[in-house]
Amino acid sequence: MSPTSTSQVSADYFTYPHRRPGVDHTRYGHRYLRALPKFEWPNGKRLLVWVTVHLEHFPMDMPSKPITPAGGMDRPYPSVWDFSTRDYGNRVGIFRLMKVLDRHGVKASAAMNSEVAERYPFLTQEIMRRGWEVMAAGVDMGHLHHSQIGREAEQALVEKSFGTLRRLTGQAVEGWHSPAFSQSAVTPELVAGAGGKFIADWINDELPYAFATANGELTQLPLSHDLSDHKVLFQQNMAVEDYEQQVNAAFDVLQAESMERGGRILSLSLSPWIVAQPSRIKGLDRLLARFAAADGAAFVTGGELAAAWNSHGPKT
Amino acid sequence: MLREPFSYDYAPYQGRPKIEWPNGARVAFWVAPNIEFYELAPPPSPTRTVWYRPEPDILNYSMRDYGNRVGFHRMADVMAKYGVRGSVSLNVAVCDHFPEIIERCCELEWELFSHGVYNTRYLYNLSEDEQRKVIRDSRDTIKRASGQDLDGWLSPAISNGETTQDLLAEEGIKYTLDLFHDDQPMPVKVRRRQRLVSVPYMMECNDVPVLNFKNTPPERYLQIIKDHFDQLYEEGAESGTVMCVPLHPYLIGQPHRLAILDEALRYVTSHDKVWLATGREIAAWYEQNYYDRFAEWMKPFNATQEKV
Numbered sequence: 001m002s003p004t005s006t007s008q009v010s011a012d013y014f015t016y017p018h019r020r021p022g023v024d025h026t027r028y029g030h031r032y033l034r035a036l037p038k039f040e041w042p043n044g045k046r047l048l049v050w051v052t053v054h055l056e057h058f059p060m061d062m063p064s065k066p067i068t069p070a071g072g073m074d075r076p077y078p079s080v081w082d083f084s085t086r087d088y089g090n091r092v093g094i095f096r097l098m099k100v101l102d103r104h105g106v107k108a109s110a111a112m113n114s115e116v117a118e119r120y121p122f123l124t125q126e127i128m129r130r131g132w133e134v135m136a137a138g139v140d141m142g143h144l145h146h147s148q149i150g151r152e153a154e155q156a157l158v159e160k161s162f163g164t165l166r167r168l169t170g171q172a173v174e175g176w177h178s179p180a181f182s183q184s185a186v187t188p189e190l191v192a193g194a195g196g197k198f199i200a201d202w203i204n205d206e207l208p209y210a211f212a213t214a215n216g217e218l219t220q221l222p223l224s225h226d227l228s229d230h231k232v233l234f235q236q237n238m239a240v241e242d243y244e245q246q247v248n249a250a251f252d253v254l255q256a257e258s259m260e261r262g263g264r265i266l267s268l269s270l271s272p273w274i275v276a277q278p279s280r281i282k283g284l285d286r287l288l289a290r291f292a293a294a295d296g297a298a299f300v301t302g303g304e305l306a307a308a309w310n311s312h313g314p315k316t
Numbered sequence: 317m318l319r320e321p322f323s324y325d326y327a328p329y330q331g332r333p334k335i336e337w338p339n340g341a342r343v344a345f346w347v348a349p350n351i352e353f354y355e356l357a358p359p360p361s362p363t364r365t366v367w368y369r370p371e372p373d374i375l376n377y378s379m380r381d382y383g384n385r386v387g388f389h390r391m392a393d394v395m396a397k398y399g400v401r402g403s404v405s406l407n408v409a410v411c412d413h414f415p416e417i418i419e420r421c422c423e424l425e426w427e428l429f430s431h432g433v434y435n436t437r438y439l440y441n442l443s444e445d446e447q448r449k450v451i452r453d454s455r456d457t458i459k460r461a462s463g464q465d466l467d468g469w470l471s472p473a474i475s476n477g478e479t480t481q482d483l484l485a486e487e488g489i490k491y492t493l494d495l496f497h498d499d500q501p502m503p504v505k506v507r508r509r510q511r512l513v514s515v516p517y518m519m520e521c522n523d524v525p526v527l528n529f530k531n532t533p534p535e536r537y538l539q540i541i542k543d544h545f546d547q548l549y550e551e552g553a554e555s556g557t558v559m560c561v562p563l564h565p566y567l568i569g570q571p572h573r574l575a576i577l578d579e580a581l582r583y584v585t586s587h588d589k590v591w592l593a594t595g596r597e598i599a600a601w602y603e604q605n606y607y608d609r610f611a612e613w614m615k616p617f618n619a620t621q622e623k624v
Binding site: 005006007008009010012013014016018019020021022023024025030031032033034035066067146147148180181182183184185201202203204205206225226227235236237238239242245246247249250251252253254257 | 372386412444446477478531535570574
């Protein structure tokens with residue numbers, strides 16, 4: 001038998017157009033976290049804890065292709081099970097979560113599908129009453145941003161999300177999170193074009209950095225994905241004890257680095273339908289109690305974080 | 317298609333020639349950090365989709381980019397704390413993209429071996445000449461960046477061709493990590509009978525399958541590493557074993573997992589009969605002292621086996 005070793009690839013398989021110093025695109029320059037000069041956050045703080053609460057709406061008829069977001073409909077249509085399990089977060093989980101966040105004096109960033117604000121005005125009012133920051137997170141979880149939807153359709157989604165949230169909250173709404181961390185090649189341009197100032201979609205760093213778009217520069221913030229309740233408790237199906245252990249371990253490392261090497265950020269990425277289940281909320285409560293009492297730590301919103309970075313972060 | 321790799325002969329884990337590591341060590345322990353570059357817009361592969369989502373798959377790209385921005389230095393600091401050198405499974409284009417990473421590896425006296433050019437360029441669907449081109453690029457790039465010879469190989473994204481092991485031997489590679497069939501080094505069977513050694517590269521202790529495919533909690537991962545080590549340390553009293561911990565800075569360098577690496581290395585290095593080795597050192601020791609003995613001893617178990 002002769003081995004099947006004839007070439008089946010095109011010539012460009014052996015050309016490497018971006019093989020040179022730095023990354024292989026022009027969105028940002030390469031940077032080593034460890035090489036950044038030591039700095040402090042405003043008011044002498046070392047470790048900023050950024051709490052983001054995802055307010056998500058999963059339509060029962062949402063598509064599963066080309067991307068099924070975590071929390072998408074897993075079962076055959078009509079999956080009342082999936083729909084109502086997610087919707088639980090917007091009626092029960094969020095109020096349980098708010099109570100815990102209130103107790104520890106946390107003002108969160110609410111990364112909202114605009115559909116949630118439209119469907120649940122009372123919930124939106126409660127977010128506003130607490131002085132939380134509203135970030136635009138697309139329209140709903142059935143409308144993800146990816147390269148197959150086309151620029152015009154995507155622009156309409158971006159504008160609808162920002163427009164609806166600005167109208168219903170009265171806030172400037174300058175932050176953006178792409179649902180399910182999914183961007184097309186032009187999402188950053190569309191966000192900047194719609195008045196966005198910062199995004200939280202790329203998971204390659206633990207400090208903000210400048211992110212280039214054809215419509216001006218954005219600040220990219222380090223929203224946790226690997227340590228989110230979405231990932232740990234839902235996708236990876238771990239116990240809340242394992243979640244608590246990991247968040248505590250992250251805090252330990254970041255706190256030590258913040259003293260030795262300079263300001264750090266711990267991002268808590270929370271979903272009311274996941275972490276605010278009765279069996280899990282106490283774990284979060286314990287974490288927040290620890291962080292609230294920690295020396296040199298402070299809770300911030302995304303906008304505050306972007307401002308703190310731009311005023312106090314090393315200029316690189 | 318072949319019905320098996322035809323890269324090795326059968327060798328029962330019983331009655332083998334006794335392996336003695338330097339200084340009476342029971343276990344040759346080595347750590348293999350995978351320092352990788354995944355391209356945002358790679359050329360298509362006829363065999364597999366490269367990314368999981370429509371491109372640009374910024375979630376998965378940026379997750380891996382984290383390793384080169386943040387995770388690498390953190391992981392290297394912990395390894396240096398315990399005097400554990402890395403044997404780097406290197407996408408060699410990293411030498412061109414991030415020369416500072418290679419400089420630090422050299423300062424720490426780590427070994428560099430090849431894991432292909434990019435982790436988004438596979439050996440699938442390549443002719444033998446094209447695979448040779450990848451091997452030679454690796455050899456030249458590592459030499460230029462570090463002055464080191466290329467001795468070891470792990471196929472990029474573990475994408476093997478049917479004759480890859482033959483080509484490695486013909487191109488002067490001394491050890492391969494593509495075979496997961498043993499807890500000791502073994503002779504590799506290649507068509508022109510050069511001496512190529514397989515060194516154990518343990519998927520059971522590799523952070524990608526353990527943490528990402530099997531969704532194992534970090535503390536459980538730590539226990540797996542300790543249990544794995546304890547058993548091999550016990551067996552190593554009879555004949556030397558190898559333990560490998562393959563790592564990826566984008567996973568183990570995360571703040572919520574770093575303590576796992578710290579405790580695992582503290583645990584292993586607290587044992588006195590451990591040889592903290594590199595892949596190259598393990599392969600060379602075996603090749604010089606045991607290759608022939610094993611090859612001879614294995615013959616009766618493979619009397620009817622001929623490469624087709």
